[in-house]
Amino acid sequence: MSSPTASHTTPSATTHTTPAAAPGLAPERKGPAPLLELAGLNVSFGRRATSLRRAGRTRVLAGIDLAIGPGEILGIIGETGSGKTTLARATVGLVRPDAGRIVFDGQDLTQLDRSGLREFRRSGRVQYMFQDPLRSQDPELTVRQIVAEPLAAVGALTRQGRAERADQALTLVGLDAEALGGRTPGQISGGQRQRVSLARAIVTRPRLLLSDEPVSALDASNRNLVLSLLDRLRRELGLAVVVISHDLSSLAGIADRVAVLYRGRLVEQGPIGEVLDHPLHPYTALLTASAPSVRREHRLLPSQLRAPAASSGTQSWPDDEGCVFAQHCRFADDACRAEPRPGAVTDTPASAAYAVACHHTATWRDQLG
Amino acid sequence: MSQPAESAKAAPRTAVLTVEGLDVTVGPGVRAVREVSFTLERGEAVGLVGESGSGKSLTCRSVLGVLAAGCEIPAGRITLGGSAGEQDDLTTFTRTQWDAVRGKRVGAVFQDPASFLNPSLTVGRQLSEQLRVGSGLPRSDARSRAVELFTAVGLHRPDEVYHQYPYELSGGMLQRVLIAIAVSCAPELLIADEATTALDVVIQAEILELLNRLRTEQGLALLLVTHDLAVVAESCDRILVMYAGEIVEDGPTAEVLATPAHPYTEALLRVASIGAWERRDLEIIPGRPPETGAELPGCRFADRCAYAAQQCTAGPVALHALGDHRRARCLRPAGLLDEQVKEEAHA
Numbered sequence A: 001m002s003s004p005t006a007s008h009t010t011p012s013a014t015t016h017t018t019p020a021a022a023p024g025l026a027p028e029r030k031g032p033a034p035l036l037e038l039a040g041l042n043v044s045f046g047r048r049a050t051s052l053r054r055a056g057r058t059r060v061l062a063g064i065d066l067a068i069g070p071g072e073i074l075g076i077i078g079e080t081g082s083g084k085t086t087l088a089r090a091t092v093g094l095v096r097p098d099a100g101r102i103v104f105d106g107q108d109l110t111q112l113d114r115s116g117l118r119e120f121r122r123s124g125r126v127q128y129m130f131q132d133p134l135r136s137q138d139p140e141l142t143v144r145q146i147v148a149e150p151l152a153a154v155g156a157l158t159r160q161g162r163a164e165r166a167d168q169a170l171t172l173v174g175l176d177a178e179a180l181g182g183r184t185p186g187q188i189s190g191g192q193r194q195r196v197s198l199a200r201a202i203v204t205r206p207r208l209l210l211s212d213e214p215v216s217a218l219d220a221s222n223r224n225l226v227l228s229l230l231d232r233l234r235r236e237l238g239l240a241v242v243v244i245s246h247d248l249s250s251l252a253g254i255a256d257r258v259a260v261l262y263r264g265r266l267v268e269q270g271p272i273g274e275v276l277d278h279p280l281h282p283y284t285a286l287l288t289a290s291a292p293s294v295r296r297e298h299r300l301l302p303s304q305l306r307a308p309a310a311s312s313g314t315q316s317w318p319d320d321e322g323c324v325f326a327q328h329c330r331f332a333d334d335a336c337r338a339e340p341r342p343g344a345v346t347d348t349p350a351s352a353a354y355a356v357a358c359h360h361t362a363t364w365r366d367q368l369g
Numbered sequence B: 001m002s003q004p005a006e007s008a009k010a011a012p013r014t015a016v017l018t019v020e021g022l023d024v025t026v027g028p029g030v031r032a033v034r035e036v037s038f039t040l041e042r043g044e045a046v047g048l049v050g051e052s053g054s055g056k057s058l059t060c061r062s063v064l065g066v067l068a069a070g071c072e073i074p075a076g077r078i079t080l081g082g083s084a085g086e087q088d089d090l091t092t093f094t095r096t097q098w099d100a101v102r103g104k105r106v107g108a109v110f111q112d113p114a115s116f117l118n119p120s121l122t123v124g125r126q127l128s129e130q131l132r133v134g135s136g137l138p139r140s141d142a143r144s145r146a147v148e149l150f151t152a153v154g155l156h157r158p159d160e161v162y163h164q165y166p167y168e169l170s171g172g173m174l175q176r177v178l179i180a181i182a183v184s185c186a187p188e189l190l191i192a193d194e195a196t197t198a199l200d201v202v203i204q205a206e207i208l209e210l211l212n213r214l215r216t217e218q219g220l221a222l223l224l225v226t227h228d229l230a231v232v233a234e235s236c237d238r239i240l241v242m243y244a245g246e247i248v249e250d251g252p253t254a255e256v257l258a259t260p261a262h263p264y265t266e267a268l269l270r271v272a273s274i275g276a277w278e279r280r281d282l283e284i285i286p287g288r289p290p291e292t293g294a295e296l297p298g299c300r301f302a303d304r305c306a307y308a309a310q311q312c313t314a315g316p317v318a319l320h321a322l323g324d325h326r327r328a329r330c331l332r333p334a335g336l337l338d339e340q341v342k343e344e345a346h347a
């Protein structure tokens, strides 16, 4: 969605942590070394020529710095199409980044060659749960075969043993293994398919699980069941979990931290309670204000945060210049033509792990009526 | 079941959709949808909620005549508009009869957008085809109308999206394309089966506003399947709750959310985390629903119900009227129970 010929500097394509120009960029983390660390990650996709644009590349992720430790749950929220899925796919080696490092357990995955990467994926140490189960599950296989498949790749158990482990995983996610195990994906409901994907993702007992909207198709009770299961796995097995979700409220129930993506940039990250209760970035504020609720008690209204209709869609503020949110930001001014770098926030209790990318972090709220 | 006596005395209203005694089997004798009855009026939005696997999608697919192979409708009637004749029963429609209905009088947006789009055509082409066939627009008008619709559903750079193939769009963008296609021919009824679950809440709010506008401006009736009770609270006049193949509760949204009558509705509301942003224990409804299509002597929720009594499993439980506007399939409706009985049950 961005112009390939942008003249301003996009985040440097260096492989190391973000440039030194802005101090305290990547939030520092306390405690043990992270299990997974992303640094300066850039991803783009080739684009065909259309009547409107020449062929080129579309930048989907830019300058992503993120870390997650063992037993930690990190939520990722953000706009549809903002690159959440791409972030997860890059982390498991399904998409090659243009620049940046992906370090898992001390090993930089971007340095692996094709066979090294395949080997890494087969090991089952990192599992990825696809967003769209219907597209990712083989329609010809039974549910039990789908769940057992990753075990065959690891090559550890007998066939019988694999089927048993598959049934255990199905039971863990609240499914009746006996009743559903023999059916094909077309013969189960959307929510059941979603849980089959999760069962498949945890069957190899991975150390890191990337789950792309793991509960979106579930009712409240099953949603809580699946999320509590993730919470249990992280406490008992030290599993690190990345949860991509649009359900802010469920996410708040289990995640430790949250990262907010907008058009391929991390605009805010920090402890989830703080970020959702008192967002420091105008996009996060719009997101929390737009969350549906039965009683609107404690929040701003979306209309207080949306840019006046006239200002969005005009050509006066080209993409790729300045703040990614500028076109839709009610508080944008000339200063916002320079790109804000995610800066550490120092006056919050957990400041060491809090960063926000906005020029007017401290002042935009003053403009609210 | 519906109560003819009740509806006859109500003020004259225009039914857009009437479903009566619908059964759907997913295998020989396996009834996954059981005696489902409800109506939708012009401009009305009804939220259909319930446990995963309870039969919401099968109900929607029946109304659209797109049940998967192996699924059948052994009983029930589905009619559109005020029409009531034998020949208007959608469950008996032939393929040609459906062509005049689907995409024209009834639009649909489903849970899995990718499977409803042709992977080898650009999405713009698919929308303008629909406009040409459905509304008879000439090619050039269809094109500009398509771009307008893409803008209306909140796609950035609509004229670029026009030229893209489904695989190039994110799940949420595909969902917006499908919504544009579904409303393109100004249908009377839109069936949205988890149409907004792949969308972020900002876009979701915009799409819901768009649908609301179509309701007020064009009298569009909306059947909205969702797991988000807050969405129902914000955009639906009425709520239908399904459990294990049956409608267990039906009533005006605000009333049902404030005083649920069926114990399943009550339990669902208790565990739903709506607007809470702190770390907390995520509660569940203990137990599991009966196996799909299981034939049980009594109430299908009895195993998991805090108020179950002997009479509950003695025989079939009917969907009773509770006053003029509400129905519940329960012998001891929770909303009417004594507070003390409730406390004891939960203790």
Ligand SMILES: Nc1ncnc2c1ncn2[C@@H]1O[C@H](COP(=O)(O)OP(=O)(O)OP(=O)(O)O)[C@@H](O)[C@H]1O
Residues within 6 Å of the ligand: A001, A045, A046, A060, A079, A080, A081, A082, A083, A084, A085, A086, A087, A131, B167, B168, B169, B170, B171, B172, B173, B198, B199, B200
């Ligand atoms: N293979 C691809 N080729 C071209 N563009 C792609 C490809 N995969 C993703 N994109 C584009 O990259 C952007 C990010 O896509 P992604 O699927 O990661 O978004 P997302 O945040 O997961 O959105 P959603 O919530 O809708 O799933 C989108 O603009 C999408 O169209």
Ligand SMILES: Nc1ncnc2c1ncn2[C@@H]1O[C@H](COP(=O)(O)OP(=O)(O)O)[C@@H](O)[C@H]1O
Residues within 6 Å of the ligand: A186, A187, A188, A189, A190, A191, A192, B026, B027, B032, B050, B051, B052, B053, B054, B055, B056, B057, B058, B059, B068, B069, B070, B071, B292
């Ligand atoms: N084609 C099919 N074959 C067999 N069982 C099916 C089929 N489609 C759905 N089912 C079963 O019917 C029940 C209801 O499914 P569905 O209507 O899709 O549920 P949901 O309420 O989640 O949308 C589920 O138990 C599901 O497993």
Ligand code: SF4
Residues within 6 Å of the ligand: A281, A282, A283, A323, A324, A325, A326, A327, A329, A330, A331, A332, A333, A335, A336, A340, A357, A358, A359, A360, A361, A364
């Ligand atoms: S930098 Fe400017 S445009 Fe960007 S979010 Fe902050 S105020 Fe809005």
Ligand code: SF4
Residues within 6 Å of the ligand: B262, B263, B264, B299, B300, B301, B302, B303, B305, B306, B307, B308, B309, B312, B317, B329, B330, B331, B332, B333
């Ligand atoms: S009929 Fe009995 S078991 Fe069923 S929901 Fe009502 S009280 Fe519970």
Ligand SMILES: [Mg+2]
Residues within 6 Å of the ligand: A084, A085, A131, A212, B170, B171
């Ligand atoms: Mg996605």
Ligand SMILES: [Mg+2]
Residues within 6 Å of the ligand: A189, A190, A191, B056, B057, B111, B193
């Ligand atoms: Mg469904």
